[in-house]
Amino acid sequence: xxxxxITAMIAIPVAHILRPHFSSxxxxxxxxxxxxxxxxxxxxxxxxxxxxxxxxxGRPLFLFFLRTNNKDDERFVTExxxxxxxxxxxxxxxxxxxxxxxxxFNGISNRMYLFDHRFGDLDEKYIQPGHYYFYDDTGKIIxxxxxKVSVSFLEKNLSLAYKMSPPGRTFIDQILENNASFYCxxxxxxxxxxxxxxxxxxxxxxxxxxxxEGNIIGYLKDLDRKAGDVFLISIxxxxxxxxxxxxxxxxxxxxxxxxxxxxDSINENWTAFKEKYSELLINNIVFCxxxxxxxxxxxxxxxxxxxxFRKEISALVFEQRKNG
Amino acid sequence: MARQSPFIKTISSIPFLLFLFWQVKxxxxxxxxxxQTLLKKYPPPKDAKELVFVDSIPKDSDQEESFFxxxxxxAADENDNIYVADSKAHQILKFDRVGKFIKRFGRQxxxxxxxxxxxxxxxxxxxxxxxxxxxxxxxxxxxxxxxxKGFKVFKTYLDFDVDSEGLIYAVPIRSTKSExxxxxxxxxxxxxxxxxxxxxxxxxxxxxxxxxISLDEEDNILLAFVHFPxxxxxxxxxxxxxxxxxxxxxxxxxxxMNYQFEKISRNSRALVGYIVMNDAIKAAKGVWIMNSYxxxxxxxxxxxxxxxxIFWKNRTQDYHASAFLLKIGDKSGEFFVLQTSPENKIEKYxxxx
Numbered sequence: 094x095x096x097x098x099i100t101a102m103i104a105i106p107v108a109h110i111l112r113p114h115f116s117s118x119x120x121x122x123x124x125x126x127x128x129x130x131x132x133x134x135x136x137x138x139x140x141x142x143x144x145x146x147x148x149x150x151g152r153p154l155f156l157f158f159l160r161t162n163n164k165d166d167e168r169f170v171t172e173x174x175x176x177x178x179x180x181x182x183x184x185x186x187x188x189x190x191x192x193x194x195x196x197x198f199n200g201i202s203n204r205m206y207l208f209d210h211r212f213g214d215l216d217e218k219y220i221q222p223g224h225y226y227f228y229d230d231t232g233k234i235i236x237x238x239x240x241k242v243s244v245s246f247l248e249k250n251l252s253l254a255y256k257m258s259p260p261g262r263t264f265i266d267q268i269l270e271n272n273a274s275f276y277c278x279x280x281x282x283x284x285x286x287x288x289x290x291x292x293x294x295x296x297x298x299x300x301x302x303x304x305x306e307g308n309i310i311g312y313l314k315d316l317d318r319k320a321g322d323v324f325l326i327s328i329x330x331x332x333x334x335x336x337x338x339x340x341x342x343x344x345x346x347x348x349x350x351x352x353x354x355x356x357d358s359i360n361e362n363w364t365a366f367k368e369k370y371s372e373l374l375i376n377n378i379v380f381c382x383x384x385x386x387x388x389x390x391x392x393x394x395x396x397x398x399x400x401x402f403r404k405e406i407s408a409l410v411f412e413q414r415k416n417g
Numbered sequence: 418m419a420r421q422s423p424f425i426k427t428i429s430s431i432p433f434l435l436f437l438f439w440q441v442k443x444x445x446x447x448x449x450x451x452x453q454t455l456l457k458k459y460p461p462p463k464d465a466k467e468l469v470f471v472d473s474i475p476k477d478s479d480q481e482e483s484f485f486x487x488x489x490x491x492a493a494d495e496n497d498n499i500y501v502a503d504s505k506a507h508q509i510l511k512f513d514r515v516g517k518f519i520k521r522f523g524r525q526x527x528x529x530x531x532x533x534x535x536x537x538x539x540x541x542x543x544x545x546x547x548x549x550x551x552x553x554x555x556x557x558x559x560x561x562x563x564x565x566k567g568f569k570v571f572k573t574y575l576d577f578d579v580d581s582e583g584l585i586y587a588v589p590i591r592s593t594k595s596e597x598x599x600x601x602x603x604x605x606x607x608x609x610x611x612x613x614x615x616x617x618x619x620x621x622x623x624x625x626x627x628x629x630i631s632l633d634e635e636d637n638i639l640l641a642f643v644h645f646p647x648x649x650x651x652x653x654x655x656x657x658x659x660x661x662x663x664x665x666x667x668x669x670x671x672x673x674m675n676y677q678f679e680k681i682s683r684n685s686r687a688l689v690g691y692i693v694m695n696d697a698i699k700a701a702k703g704v705w706i707m708n709s710y711x712x713x714x715x716x717x718x719x720x721x722x723x724x725x726x727i728f729w730k731n732r733t734q735d736y737h738a739s740a741f742l743l744k745i746g747d748k749s750g751e752f753f754v755l756q757t758s759p760e761n762k763i764e765k766y767x768x769x770x
Contacts, residue, residue: 303592
């Protein structure tokens, strides 16, 4: 009984201290999501004027904002055209009138929908030219990025992102919420700083130092040391690990960022992945998520994209530091 | 164009058939001849003792439940019950001292107590410790197969033994050249320390350093290299007590060939290293080393590295054994050899010493 009272005496003030951080984090997330919904539905209206809107219903949407006379963008659209992703996803390119005509002429419009680049008063943050946005069928952005990435790499990421919607979407949310509780006590010095950082988390069911996991952990440690100002890094271990295993893991690899064991709900979704897709998706998944919880990029064993993943992370570091 | 007669057609196809025959036939014959040549070239020494085959476990007449599928390693408890780890069945089989099947336990899976590819088992004070490689963990069972506890590890271990205090001495698959040969882990999975410098190879430093481990009565560590007839002895602090080489007969040739492989291999890894030692154990104040090619041989050395006895038995060309146990009396003893090819069973041999 005494133990419970003492625990409550400690836990309540701590919860009060941490509450503003959690609530502001969640508020920002909700605000960001509202913007993305707005864009999605505006786009949907626009779509409805050209094609039968029922074709869009219940399908995720890949939307790219093409810049005029940009070689990266042109390559990106051509690659999209040549290697179209999956038939379950609607593909659309928003562009200028002039480019629309050009691409229609080249026959690209047979595989993707081309739209006029006029969306009124939408927040510019969500229509950055040269960027793509991938929405789930409810209008939530689940992955985005710029045209510098190769389509084959994007395709792999999209396939994972697509699989995460649902139950994957809630999966990432759960990890972020769980993750936040691990970060806050250790990083009292700058809540705002934490809020704006990109989150990287790796999920491990087994850890073998000489295998891929060893490479990932080494890379994350290096990234934490060199780009700790940009990323919040963490590792999620499955429930195969006990709390002693977690301690041994931290000691063995000399890890200074948070490592936590998946709670029941994360574990449930994680197992659902395995049952729905394959054993591959229970070990060695790495997610890179922006401060609003949207997936920027990911790595998983089947994608064979470790080098590309690392390049994209490097590009993110450059971009974030450039933008201050 | 003139039509060819059936006779000419037949004649013209002979070179092709001969070519096919030449391509297919010599493969088996060559390896068989090579094996027979080795048997003649490297006969057992005159004072070596031929093993007497007694029995096998399980017997052909036994119930199917007792048969092995992919057994790789064996262990015995204080009552001489024999435990067999079957890495394909993901189970452990228990037999009594006379080889009567008692039970099998464990099943494939990731939950506590379940197994995913088991590589080694060791008995320690009535507890069976298993290296569950697929799940990257060590698991503890009682004699009846009830799960006691387990912990995760972060390396794949080729072999392990347990000292008198329950510390695990394990040989990892090394991922960097600077890693040591043995890791000492406590019974909660915490890494205590590392010991043993690897053999110095430039290219195939990983595979050519694979070793078998065993602890003697004083908890000194005996490390036998799989690809070289070299045994090292370390104390518990990791100080090297000695390194002995046992280049005898065909094992000497194999050692030379493995050194040569390392020298001439232009790739980052040699294709294969000849296995010089299949298993090594401590028992009856000595080091016992087993190899199964070209014949089954078990050699006994004293702790100073002096050869004391050689036991042998001619088997077939495709014979392979992966582990053995020793039961020794004053004048005679028994080997329990786990054959993995062509059959998978334990062979019981008698010997006098």
